[in-house]
Amino acid sequence: MTDLSLPAGPAIKLKLDRDGAIKRLFMGIIALYLVVALALPLYTMLSKSFVTYSFELDRYEFQVSDEAGVFGDPVTAAALNQQLGVFTADDLRSNSDGRLTATDFFPDFSFRSPVKYRLRGTTANAPYLVGLDLQNTTEWREYDSNTFRRINLRPVTSVGPQNYVEYFSNPTLFSSIENSVFIAAVSTVLTVVFAFGFAYALNRSCMRFKGFFRLVAMMPILVPSLLPGIALIYLFGNQGMLKSLLMGQSIYGPLGIVIGSVFFTFPHAMIIITTALSIADQRQYEAAESLRASKWRTFWTVTIPGARYGLISAAFVTFTLVITDFGLPKVIGGQYNVLAIDIYKQVIGQQNFEMGAVVSVILLIPAVLAFYVDRQVQKKQVSLLSARSVPYQPRPNRRFDALCLGWCALMAVFIVGIIAICQYAALIKFWPYDLSLSLNNYAFDKMDGGGWAAYWNSIKLAGLTAVFGTVIVFTGAYMVEKIDGFKTGRGIFQFLAMLPMAVPGMVLGLAYIFFFNNPANPLHVIYGTMTILVVSTVTHFYTVGHLTALTALKQIDAEFEPVASSLRQPFYRLFTRVTVPVCLPAILDISIYMFVNAMTTVSAVVFIYSTHTALASVAVLNMDDAGDIAPAAAMGMMIFYTNAGARLLHLFASRRILGRTQAWRLR
Amino acid sequence: MMTSDHTGGAQAAGAAPYLQIKGLWKAFGDFLALKDINLDIEAGEFICFLGPSGCGKTTLLRAVAGLDPQTRGNIRQAGVDISSLPPSRRDYGIVFQSYALFPNLTVARNIAFGLENTGRPKAEIKARVAELLNLVGLPEQADKYPAQLSGGQQQRIALARAIAIKPGLLLLDEPLSALDAKVRVHLRHEIKGLQRKLGVTTIMVTHDQEEALSMADRIVVMNHGTVEQIGTPTQIYRHPATLFVADFIGETNKVASVFKGSRVALGNLSLSTAATGFAEGDAVTIAVRPEDVVPHSTAVMGEGGLNMLPVTITDMEFLGSFWRSHLRSPVLGDTPLIANFSINAVRRLDMKPGTDLVAELPAERVLVFPRGA
Ligand SMILES: Nc1ncnc2c1ncn2[C@@H]1O[C@H](COP(=O)(O)OP(=O)(O)OP(=O)(O)O)[C@@H](O)[C@H]1O
Numbered sequence A: 001m002t003d004l005s006l007p008a009g010p011a012i013k014l015k016l017d018r019d020g021a022i023k024r025l026f027m028g029i030i031a032l033y034l035v036v037a038l039a040l041p042l043y044t045m046l047s048k049s050f051v052t053y054s055f056e057l058d059r060y061e062f063q064v065s066d067e068a069g070v071f072g073d074p075v076t077a078a079a080l081n082q083q084l085g086v087f088t089a090d091d092l093r094s095n096s097d098g099r100l101t102a103t104d105f106f107p108d109f110s111f112r113s114p115v116k117y118r119l120r121g122t123t124a125n126a127p128y129l130v131g132l133d134l135q136n137t138t139e140w141r142e143y144d145s146n147t148f149r150r151i152n153l154r155p156v157t158s159v160g161p162q163n164y165v166e167y168f169s170n171p172t173l174f175s176s177i178e179n180s181v182f183i184a185a186v187s188t189v190l191t192v193v194f195a196f197g198f199a200y201a202l203n204r205s206c207m208r209f210k211g212f213f214r215l216v217a218m219m220p221i222l223v224p225s226l227l228p229g230i231a232l233i234y235l236f237g238n239q240g241m242l243k244s245l246l247m248g249q250s251i252y253g254p255l256g257i258v259i260g261s262v263f264f265t266f267p268h269a270m271i272i273i274t275t276a277l278s279i280a281d282q283r284q285y286e287a288a289e290s291l292r293a294s295k296w297r298t299f300w301t302v303t304i305p306g307a308r309y310g311l312i313s314a315a316f317v318t319f320t321l322v323i324t325d326f327g328l329p330k331v332i333g334g335q336y337n338v339l340a341i342d343i344y345k346q347v348i349g350q351q352n353f354e355m356g357a358v359v360s361v362i363l364l365i366p367a368v369l370a371f372y373v374d375r376q377v378q379k380k381q382v383s384l385l386s387a388r389s390v391p392y393q394p395r396p397n398r399r400f401d402a403l404c405l406g407w408c409a410l411m412a413v414f415i416v417g418i419i420a421i422c423q424y425a426a427l428i429k430f431w432p433y434d435l436s437l438s439l440n441n442y443a444f445d446k447m448d449g450g451g452w453a454a455y456w457n458s459i460k461l462a463g464l465t466a467v468f469g470t471v472i473v474f475t476g477a478y479m480v481e482k483i484d485g486f487k488t489g490r491g492i493f494q495f496l497a498m499l500p501m502a503v504p505g506m507v508l509g510l511a512y513i514f515f516f517n518n519p520a521n522p523l524h525v526i527y528g529t530m531t532i533l534v535v536s537t538v539t540h541f542y543t544v545g546h547l548t549a550l551t552a553l554k555q556i557d558a559e560f561e562p563v564a565s566s567l568r569q570p571f572y573r574l575f576t577r578v579t580v581p582v583c584l585p586a587i588l589d590i591s592i593y594m595f596v597n598a599m600t601t602v603s604a605v606v607f608i609y610s611t612h613t614a615l616a617s618v619a620v621l622n623m624d625d626a627g628d629i630a631p632a633a634a635m636g637m638m639i640f641y642t643n644a645g646a647r648l649l650h651l652f653a654s655r656r657i658l659g660r661t662q663a664w665r666l667r
Numbered sequence B: 001m002m003t004s005d006h007t008g009g010a011q012a013a014g015a016a017p018y019l020q021i022k023g024l025w026k027a028f029g030d031f032l033a034l035k036d037i038n039l040d041i042e043a044g045e046f047i048c049f050l051g052p053s054g055c056g057k058t059t060l061l062r063a064v065a066g067l068d069p070q071t072r073g074n075i076r077q078a079g080v081d082i083s084s085l086p087p088s089r090r091d092y093g094i095v096f097q098s099y100a101l102f103p104n105l106t107v108a109r110n111i112a113f114g115l116e117n118t119g120r121p122k123a124e125i126k127a128r129v130a131e132l133l134n135l136v137g138l139p140e141q142a143d144k145y146p147a148q149l150s151g152g153q154q155q156r157i158a159l160a161r162a163i164a165i166k167p168g169l170l171l172l173d174e175p176l177s178a179l180d181a182k183v184r185v186h187l188r189h190e191i192k193g194l195q196r197k198l199g200v201t202t203i204m205v206t207h208d209q210e211e212a213l214s215m216a217d218r219i220v221v222m223n224h225g226t227v228e229q230i231g232t233p234t235q236i237y238r239h240p241a242t243l244f245v246a247d248f249i250g251e252t253n254k255v256a257s258v259f260k261g262s263r264v265a266l267g268n269l270s271l272s273t274a275a276t277g278f279a280e281g282d283a284v285t286i287a288v289r290p291e292d293v294v295p296h297s298t299a300v301m302g303e304g305g306l307n308m309l310p311v312t313i314t315d316m317e318f319l320g321s322f323w324r325s326h327l328r329s330p331v332l333g334d335t336p337l338i339a340n341f342s343i344n345a346v347r348r349l350d351m352k353p354g355t356d357l358v359a360e361l362p363a364e365r366v367l368v369f370p371r372g373a
């Protein structure tokens, strides 16, 4: 055969037709959304973490006159401070709002004295305020003493790693890293072991009540992560029912955080491990049996290696969930500092946004790492799946089944118990003195925290998030999956769509403060509105929805689009007539996922809700903070009922819609 | 929109072909999936792309459809250069191996998909759908969903959907390969009949030579991204242009040989052949199809006829309409010669394993190809 080689010349490019243009447009719009709602805020936050504010005293020079109006020699503020020692180095570190009163450099200042003051900058950047009037000049300015008392020095910004240096040299802040890692590590080990046992029982035994256990395991997803904290306070707190069981240990601190973390991460780990176990191959077990390997040996040589990717993935996901969680340590952490609490304290307590940004960046590290590992593992697992064939069929074994049932029952008691305690707490008049039942704790309007309005806001947020989130996510996934060519654009889009998973909610929230709470930003108008909450929630939960949509889209025939275009039909007709109906189950799944998470999330919204957009989940936090623990439990239970109801509705709706529009699935 | 030509048949001499592919190349990264493809297709022709798996048939079809544009080269359809037109602006109907029927729409709605949204009145669409269902022989199935139909029925619905809009060109990518053998043979006739009736220019991709031979007006045999031969089924079968074609289509006996004085050497024998264009001493491969071997009784040996080989039957296999026989000849050494003998011939010469015969390889049936290109 003769050697042929491609003749020189440009590669043929097809002209863009209307469909292609529209698809690109839509993809562009959604990519733009992700840039504005995610990339830009993160970038702003990252750059802010490198900005420091400080008062540079050697940049200001004063001159003071005697009573006759004769001025003495100029003297710098730095020199004055050295003489007087009024401000320590710590005082001179500041933030964007920092002000230093000029009169503090003059102990014998009196605003009624005829003494006059002059002030100038020694360099071009020496800002100070006269009242609200910003001055920045190297010219001398003269002020009478009555005006001088309204003069404030302003800090100057500098860019550099000072914030990080300061963070790592502050032992209390630094110890939060240790604490966070410790808590997350312990919770991860416990959760993965417990969840593995549970998933193993569900997959590998012939015990009864599997459906019930599956349902129970999912319950923690329906409540905010801080709810177990409240239950633990009732059980083991200062006036707890079972306090004596702790033998002097305090539940406030690592113990409480770990128990609560196991509760709220359990379903996540369980789902991942169940998936991993369910792809096991029956033939491997038969091979092991024919080699007369003991059950124990088979477990370690077949089961564990087979599920390894799932276990790794579950461990990383759990670790990230715990280390980025804020609600639980806030409720039950006591004096025990963790990273997420630090961000909250820096931002809400000390208004030190830059330091908050530093902690956020640190919190990003484990999250990004976990995200990366999870992605790698998912890829491996997919290849494992396609190679497998005969699914494992458990055989009855009375002792083993009884053991499994026992274990699952124990976990079910733990999960149902926590929720039941919250329900009990919500219904009791005044623990522990008046145990009669009442609905007083549901009178949220009588307490701080937002009242019933907060609850309705949450419903509104969840509804809007479910609707807009699903539309945006599914449309985006469709465009990126079904567009022809345009590789670079699709690559960028995929990256943007995966990014939210690597960003903890609090970090996103803080980034939103930096980005949206800036009057120079035209999008500032959404700050403090319901819109920003919806945007933040949709963005925060974008990735899982995106992956769900992609999976569904990949399962439908790739040839539909070519057929439609050969029939000269626009793609949106195919989209509405075929793609959406066929993907309806996945679309419903995305919307319920968005709804439930919008109801329970605290971290993504705690920095950006406003007084008129207070939310139920945040109300739980704030009522607990104010000592109204029972109402907090009651509000938490409201979230639970709502989510449980939403799930039931979802189930019902799915069944109905499937029955009506998807008759084609059945033969 | 291009006008479709349903008159079919051969074009007036001199007119440009309906579909013209010129200097077409396709590269996937460094890999060249199509190399300098040139092909003219006349209006109303039924063309098959035939070749082994991975030879580029689908790639060529998708280039014609604009689904995976070629890297270099031109395609003209009905006189219009469509090389860089997106699929939606080309004029074709397509049926995929998977049929790609919309699962949530009934059969009628599937077929109507390309008719709706075009300003046609509802009644007209309904009538057209009914007509198409009749045409593909499934008038009763209008309200069923695709999943309720058999594979062959789904196939026909996909075909009906593709031709509903009267495309100028019909593209079929292995339309029958997912069906079982019997349905496949039946559908071959149906599709061919339909195509003839509509006169629509059709390209079908297949790797099943029987399918290609029985359906195509002309076959394009492809290998490794190049066209090996274009011709009618009989041309391709009787006069394969390359050893690859001879080997790929039907069966052949192959023997290495050398060209000598307008004959080819076979052991100590030399065969005369109609082949030309070889120089003295060229290394060649001789190919003879099993059905071209003519049996004679050993009596003819003495006549010293041309191209006569003494053989012994080692094995015989009854294949219904003929006997496949394995022959051995001292001339060929260990290489067996396969021959298909008619039932008549077997009876006449009383053949059974062990029988000695003389096998004639008629000169005009001895194909000669250059060896080891
Ligand atoms: N998207 C792609 N990227 C890279 N290589 C490709 C791609 N599509 C096809 N190829 C390669 O191009 C060659 C031709 O593929 P094509 O699908 O046209 O083969 P085919 O003749 O249709 O084979 P089959 O009978 O198996 O369908 C193959 O080697 C294939 O691996």
Ligand SMILES: [Mg+2]
Pocket: B057, B058, B059, B205
């Ligand atoms: Mg193919």
